[in-house]
Amino acid sequence: MIVDDEMLSREELKHLLSQYPMLEIVAEADSGERALEKMIAIQPDVVFLDIEMGELSGLQLAKILQQMKKPPSIVFATAYPNYAAEAFRYEAVDYLLKPFDEQQVGETVERLIRKFAEKTEVKTATRKLAIEANDGIVYVSPADILFCFRKERDTAIVTADKTYYTKLTLKDLEQKLKDGFFFRTHKSYLVNLEKVEQLIPWFNGAYELTLSGSDEKIPVSRNYVKTLRQHLEL
Template sequence: MRIRVMVVDDEPLSREELKHLLNAYQQIDIVAEAECGESALEKILRLQPDVVFLDIEIGEMSGLNLAKMLQQLKQPPRIVFATAYPNYAVEAFRYEAVDYLLKPFDEAQVNETVMRLIRKCQKERETFPEFLIRKLAIEEDDRIIYVSPHDILYCYREIKETVIVTKQKTYHTKVPLKELEQKLKDNLFFRTHKSYLVNVEKVEQLTPWFNGAYQLTLTGVPDKIPVSRNYVKLLRQKLEL
């Protein structure tokens, strides 16, 4: 089991300290970090982390305000407040915080928090096993086609429709790529570009292109898939041991 984590703190040294402590756990994948609420919100919506370690004071948008906004999402991430301010604890737990860590971080307390997160995630996945949702429903003409996510090679946005390329066939749907990404987020899919979503199981090669961008080669796909430079680091983290 892997838990995808994001660290939000306006102090670089605090972010590095917390990341160092969290990297000691093989169950934790740190997928992103942010130094302010606005940047954090954008990355949370795009990357869908399981857990956000969140400071209280992070610029114009406080951590509490960000937590309040996140609770409006259909599937909000778990929140762990990690801050130097003990007097916000009562308010923080109103936003269903899993824990409230105080700076300077204590290794034993961080361990307790991580163990609590692991137990919660295990319990949820036992209650709602991922295999219950096996097929992607695609409306085509007057029928609904059910496609296994494992058969999807990649998806891309073309004018006003999304194209889904599988081993057997190519489908066209009006569903926005962002909505499709949300449906497939528990499977091995990654947004490589604003217009492309790929099945990382099919990736064979990553090749430099220009201006920091790359191109992907997928198994059985003659076309090259673009990878924006902003996504390269996260893609490599997802792909590589």
């Protein structure tokens, strides 16, 4: 969720964050009061929060959010550097200064990914993905999935032995598989990183992946290469 009383700042941040498919902007607000109303209903995981806003400042809102049962992670996004020390008292993940720098925003996204990866418990050993088929419901272990991709009106789920088709979108699958080790490498591909064997340069900064158990080459958009490498490498 993005909270800022300046529309242009909200639009700029939305544009920068739209480059990362693992993030979904669920709401925005132009004041602390309206933000609080929406947060109670939506309960976002992360809030990008301006500081100087009308009656309820970002720091005051952050203090209120800490009292929630499941408080969101906070990234302060402001034009004022002098609040940084106080902001980190609220366990802020980062402190972005306007005008926003694309590289710094990317580093903030990486910090958020690491934070949520540390909090997530891997449950794929016992839970399975349910896929509705013509003859019933098929249960597939996430560990057996190599990758998923969008094909016309369906989404293909590829294992070493078989390809399944579902009406679920990639975004739906990304949500269902979020407790596992899956990564959106491209707007049309979701990959099991445990199966990755090689990252191959392609063109214009983009790459391709090869996976164990498959001859398919998976595209990796250049905006995701750095974050992908951080996920894969020690």
